[in-house]
Amino acid sequence: MPKPPLPPEADAMLRKPNPAVIATLRKDGSPHTAATWYDWDGSRVLVNMAETRLRLDNMRRDDRVCLTVMDGSSWYRQLTLYGRVVEIADDDDLSGIDRLSQRYTRQPFGNRGTKRVNAWIELDGWYGWENSIAWPTG
């Protein structure tokens, strides 16, 4: 499996507000998937959840996650990111979800009444695919 740092074309793709799906592990070890907003700061992935979300409990129990990000212009161009949740922090001022909402919708997040939580993910490895062909790994 290719290791970080990501090559420039993967970094560039992650900087765009693409659709993504994150997998976490349920209590019984089975996988759980959910579509998610994310941000990428060049080394870590930010996701944000309502405090009540199942995947937050999952991350608190087991830090291992996997994301597949699909290029917004063609979902046949994909990055899969393996990683660990290294930080979970209450998003008391909603700055985390606003950051994501601005990125995806260019507006502050609409629902101001729900407690939210940020989770930061460090990468252990990645794969890239385009039309079923693996990306060059650098």
Add this chain to the structure above:
Amino acid sequence: MPKPPLPPEADAMLRKPNPAVIATLRKDGSPHTAATWYDWDGSRVLVNMAETRLRLDNMRRDDRVCLTVMDGSSWYRQLTLYGRVVEIADDDDLSGIDRLSQRYTRQPFGNRGTKRVNAWIELDGWYGWENSIAWPTG
């Protein structure tokens, strides 16, 4: 978690060739995700992989999978399907991958030289989301 059978609107969504991401479990129990074509026959999900794909090894070892399907017209409309792989069979005549390729591209699958495998998934439960609101469960 809502149980099958799926309500009509979920069934109707799954019958369309939507982008999807499937999670399987790696040998160490960590999650693996990959974008995938799928088909839906009203009770089971079909996926198909090149014989060399990591997720096929994962499915042979642990039958527990999860898929998130995003509506092709808006990825904010999503279905997450929990299930088990109940059948894995060589796709010797490529009829499985051709079925998926016709569904997604209206053409037979282009790469005829690679061994492929069908996997059928039975559902244990599902969630639907639209703009972060859970679907009515019927």
